[in-house]
Amino acid sequence: MSLSLESKCLHLERSSTDGCSHYGAISFPIYQTATYAHPAVGQSTGFDYSRLQNPTREQLEKTVAALEGGIDALALSSGMAAIALLMELFSPGDNIIADSDLYGGSIRLFDNVSRKNGITFTRENISALDETGLSSLITPATKAIYIETPTNPMMNVTDIAAVAGIAKKHGLLLIVDNTFMSPYFQNPLSLGADIVIHSGTKFLAGHNDTLAGFIVTNRADIQEKLRFLIKTTGAGLSPFDSWLTLRGIKTLAVRMEKAQENAAKIVGWLKAQPSVTKVIYPGLPEHPGFAVQKKQARGFGSMVTFNVTSEEKAKSILNKVRLIQFAESLGGVETLITYPVTQTHADVPEDIREKNGITTSTLRLSVGIEDADDLVEDLRQALEEK
Known part of the structure; x- marks a missing residue:
């Protein structure tokens, strides 16, 4: 059964292999545990340690991935934790073309942490650039284009599909911060983006009562790298905050x-x-x-x-x-x-x-x-x- 966007906010498509189906709980349970017992040597319940994955966080990630049309979503402790993890995809000497009008926290991270780690940034009002203008900014070191649309706070709107076409032509990643629109109003992956960022604190959670961040992708190679990074750096969202965000998404x-x-x-x-x-x-x-x-x-x-x-x-x-x-x-x-x-x-x-x-x-x-x-x-x- 194919669900509408409105229904996906409330229901994940269920499989008959969902185990005990959580005793019929309508509100997905909070699995407040750090670790999991193994049935036997070489066997696992599917969960080993909550830094790697937790059932409540997994449910949230599946929900956000479904809303954005991605193959995977990673839930992190804040929007900034999501962007910081994302920057670990890049190496010293890499260049990112970033919109000049971004959330101030993103700019602070780029200027004070990412630059220190050897990543350079080229800043322009991407919404005002045509293909020639944007292409002229690309160098052999450029690895990605990073945009918000609409931007924070000046509400500049960038044509995602047009920028995605340029990015693909030059072998670059297109990263879109979709916080302002939420997946209810806009789905950048369907327009050609490779990665979508959310501050889940905002519209997804929706009640000013928790912090959360998300990275969503539709590329298996990026998914594999991000899963390794979240396991290694340990910034995954806690079970209770995952539940709060799940509850928020319902409305x-x-x-x-x-x-x-x-x-x-x-x-x-x-x-x-x-x-x-x-x-x-x-x-x-x-x-x-x-x-x-x-x-x-x-x-x-x-x-x-x-x-x-x-x-x-x-x-x-x-x-x-x-x-x-x-x-x-x-x-x-x-x-x-x-x-x-x-x-x-x-x-x-x-x-x-x-x-x-x-x-x-x-x-x-x-x-x-x-x-x-x-x-x-x-x-x-x-x-x-x-």
């Missing part, structure tokens, strides 16, 4: 739809406010990536970036919101507002921030599932001049 479809609906209403309202100078959302027809987003995704998501008239105005809004919470992170059921220059992108050099368009008057909203009118009213009172 992924309804959360993504409701949050997107709310975002569209808020975007329309923000555009009419005199103290808001710019609203960046890929669902706006005037967004330069609107057509690409419509082509490669099933939705526009619930992340909204906007600029206001001044730094003072931005800080005033952050101080005055009440229902909306001033906090880092995104993708949970609660609406959060973030100040990139002091939070998510504080470690990004100022010149790079400014080049990407991140200023002291830039705010980022992760729209949740509250009543949209309540959210608008909170923004209204926060924007009011007093």
Whole structure:
């Protein structure tokens, strides 16, 4: 039986060889164990030690792989742990072409850890490059192209299929951070990507109560390397956090739809406010990536970036919101507002921030599932001049 995406969030296709089927448990059990007894010498239950694999983590990984259309998914202790593990695929002297507008934590890792390990990075706004422009960045040392789409926080949209074609032409890996869209709205592997990254903390878990990260691939050679690395480095997700993320994924479809609906209403309202100078959302027809987003995704998501008239105005809004919470992170059921220059992108050099368009008057909203009118009213009172 072939399941829809909505049903895959709740049900893995089961095999008749699933053992005791966990005594009929509807909620997959938490196997809170570090090690496993062997039936006899040379025999195994299929699990030996939880650093290698755990039944709860395995269930989660199968679920995420099914949602992304991959052959395997690895669940790690955070999104940054996932990216750090991924970087172990590369060697000193390798070059990666990376989008210039990325989550600040990714930039911090690349600049302070990956560079120290001999990996070099070429940074450009990949969404703005045609085939000639992107190909001109490729050198004999280049091994991969790394993108977010939409990017964090400036919401640049990159044509995944077009970049995948260029990557394959030159024998490069295409890595796509799909955190903002989640597998509910976008599946980069089906568009030609080799590896998909998620901060599972965000939309997949969805409740601001746990950390998780994922690497998903549809290539057996990459799967083999990653499985060796996760076993060796030991950053696999714990059983309890795996269960929390599994529980979150059950409502992924309804959360993504409701949050997107709310975002569209808020975007329309923000555009009419005199103290808001710019609203960046890929669902706006005037967004330069609107057509690409419509082509490669099933939705526009619930992340909204906007600029206001001044730094003072931005800080005033952050101080005055009440229902909306001033906090880092995104993708949970609660609406959060973030100040990139002091939070998510504080470690990004100022010149790079400014080049990407991140200023002291830039705010980022992760729209949740509250009543949209309540959210608008909170923004209204926060924007009011007093």
